[in-house]
Amino acid sequence: xxxxxxxxxxxxxxxxxxxxxxxxxxxxxxxxxxxxxxxxxxxxxxxxxxxxxxxxxxxxxxxxxxxxxxxxxxxxxxxxxxxxxxxxxxxxxxxxxxxxxxxxxxxxxxxxxxxxxxxxxxxxxxxxxxxxxxxxxxxxxxxxxxxxxxxxxxxxxxxxxxxxxxxxxxxxxxxxxxxxxxxxxxxxxxxxxxxxxxxxxxxxxxxxxxxxxxxxxxxxxxxxxxxxxxxxxxxxxxxxxxxxxxxxxxxxxxxxxxxxxxxxxxxxxxxxxxxxxxxxxxxxxxxxxxxxxxxxxxxxxxxxxxxxxxxxxxxxxxxxxxxxxxxxxxxxxxxxxxxxxxxxxxxxxxxxxxxxxxxxxxxxxxxxxxxxxxxxxxxxxxxxxxxxxxxxxxxxxxxxxxxxxxxxxxxxxxxxxxxxxxxxxxxxxxxxxxxxxxxxxxxxxxxx
Amino acid sequence: xxxxxxxxxxxxxxxxxxxxxxxxxxxxxxxxxxxxxxxxxxxxxxxxxxxxxxxxxxxxxxxxxxxxxxxxxxxxxxxxxxxxxxxxxxxxxxxxxxxxxxxxxxxxxxxxxxxxxxxxxxxxxxxxxxxxxxxxxxxxxxxxxxxxxxxxxxxxxxxxxxxxxxxxxxxxxxxxxxxxxxxxxxxxxxxxxxx
Numbered sequence: 001x002x003x004x005x006x007x008x009x010x011x012x013x014x015x016x017x018x019x020x021x022x023x024x025x026x027x028x029x030x031x032x033x034x035x036x037x038x039x040x041x042x043x044x045x046x047x048x049x050x051x052x053x054x055x056x057x058x059x060x061x062x063x064x065x066x067x068x069x070x071x072x073x074x075x076x077x078x079x080x081x082x083x084x085x086x087x088x089x090x091x092x093x094x095x096x097x098x099x100x101x102x103x104x105x106x107x108x109x110x111x112x113x114x115x116x117x118x119x120x121x122x123x124x125x126x127x128x129x130x131x132x133x134x135x136x137x138x139x140x141x142x143x144x145x146x147x148x149x150x151x152x153x154x155x156x157x158x159x160x161x162x163x164x165x166x167x168x169x170x171x172x173x174x175x176x177x178x179x180x181x182x183x184x185x186x187x188x189x190x191x192x193x194x195x196x197x198x199x200x201x202x203x204x205x206x207x208x209x210x211x212x213x214x215x216x217x218x219x220x221x222x223x224x225x226x227x228x229x230x231x232x233x234x235x236x237x238x239x240x241x242x243x244x245x246x247x248x249x250x251x252x253x254x255x256x257x258x259x260x261x262x263x264x265x266x267x268x269x270x271x272x273x274x275x276x277x278x279x280x281x282x283x284x285x286x287x288x289x290x291x292x293x294x295x296x297x298x299x300x301x302x303x304x305x306x307x308x309x310x311x312x313x314x315x316x317x318x319x320x321x322x323x324x325x326x327x328x329x330x331x332x333x334x335x336x337x338x339x340x341x342x343x344x345x346x347x348x349x350x351x352x353x354x355x356x357x358x359x360x361x362x363x364x365x366x367x368x369x370x371x372x373x374x375x376x377x378x379x380x381x382x383x384x385x386x387x388x389x390x391x392x393x394x395x396x397x398x399x400x401x402x403x404x405x406x407x408x409x410x411x412x413x414x415x416x417x418x419x420x421x422x423x424x425x426x427x428x429x430x431x432x433x434x435x436x437x438x439x440x441x442x443x444x445x446x447x448x
Numbered sequence: 449x450x451x452x453x454x455x456x457x458x459x460x461x462x463x464x465x466x467x468x469x470x471x472x473x474x475x476x477x478x479x480x481x482x483x484x485x486x487x488x489x490x491x492x493x494x495x496x497x498x499x500x501x502x503x504x505x506x507x508x509x510x511x512x513x514x515x516x517x518x519x520x521x522x523x524x525x526x527x528x529x530x531x532x533x534x535x536x537x538x539x540x541x542x543x544x545x546x547x548x549x550x551x552x553x554x555x556x557x558x559x560x561x562x563x564x565x566x567x568x569x570x571x572x573x574x575x576x577x578x579x580x581x582x583x584x585x586x587x588x589x590x591x592x593x594x595x596x597x598x599x600x601x602x603x604x605x606x607x608x609x610x611x612x613x614x615x616x617x618x619x620x621x622x623x624x625x626x627x628x629x630x631x632x633x634x635x636x637x638x639x640x641x642x643x
Contacts, residue, residue, distance in 0.1 A: 114514035117504035426507040431592030
């Protein structure tokens, strides 16, 4: 309607050429918004899909294969070797020879292990983006620039135009719509009296806004085993790759979020969300108090009318090739745990948030200018702590299940190694093992 | 930033490193990418802290000695050439290399050079001798607090007794080679990497 009024005004006061321009602008805006509404926002409200994204995905895959093929051909023509992602060399025999006593050659064992870890180690590569086998037409993931032919460059240029000129503005619009609606509607719902109506509306509003955000990222998500979806009074744990994980899970089910209160826009969103349904937000000072945190979490799960809690026990973002140590806090509470495995397909856009490289805004822009975010979500059957199992063992069991389902490497290392140093206790364990080998035989010798 | 790896290393440099170390083209580009990912300061050299950041190396009882092997006497930074030169010691010995031109200088991954690398791990003060004290210190690094001083001392004494031939109560490089002549050094000090 506003578009039409504007057009009439324009027609009255501006000269013919400007008239034409304004008419065109007006028409394109109207078409734009209608398309947006019909194809994206309305389906988001009702949770249906036209299948456009699936088609988009298939087309893109074909183009990527072609692109990689061209690069390989180009490299072969020039007789160059391509940079290929590292696939590990054979695991050679690592055992210390079980010699009965110390030999000077024992040093070889530690020496080789050490140099092997310098050449490549299991941990540091988890904190940087995964390397791809084929090129997905994004500059950020290409290592073989010099082999690009003209045709490929043109295609890449076209890709840039599409991504930054068409997809990015579309997605940013959707993102603002989604977030704006979330804030406004949850604040409104906050005025209703507590009860079933309020809960129902709150759930619908949250779902709708998250679905709009999912489309804002062109996220193509496949959910598996939805019969295992988390229920009230439980805790949902998942592996963590990026802040988008929250949007992906919350668009398919309703959760109570846990986190620290931030300032700025994030804080505004958090404060309005908690008006509609009980999320668990902590002040910065409260986060350090583990007792307090545990108490609030267990109070929440005991109340069966409240939504299941969503927690990421790794504590930091990992690059989606492995699952790192789970912090035991959420596993001490004693309620049913619903594990969820999230695996992103890196061919369409790397979802990993390297917080030391990019800030949040930069990261979101990168996400919105990728082709798409494609991922699979598996809901695993619920698990509870067994007799005689402590929190750490339970956490490791859940972690192993998630790693197995998602095809990720199960690591014992702590995600905190992204920023901090490894504990000395690990070195002491290695020393203890070696000593046992030496001393054990000393005792035998004295006996014989 | 992996996307710049292959463009920053020039072809001539790769050829030079190939001649000096014997690594293949793809191995060198791969290791260069590794080098840059370890180089957090992005100044083209690695410091001791950059190595310490590798958790599996930090928990290795001899981690500090291994890191030290990369840095020439008195220096705190190692560039890519130095990095590759040290890693070259661990390249497996290929059969076709055994019959090479005897006039050419000894390759970095020869049996003798591998043994020299290990010898230098023991030889803390770089005086080309492993004294009883140095041996004790390295043993202490390997066992931590789990073995008493007396036991460790007797292990050190026995080792020196068996190896020492000229009676100076320390182990020279030649004596070291003699002790290890039956050990398959080629296999134990080689790492198969991206062939």
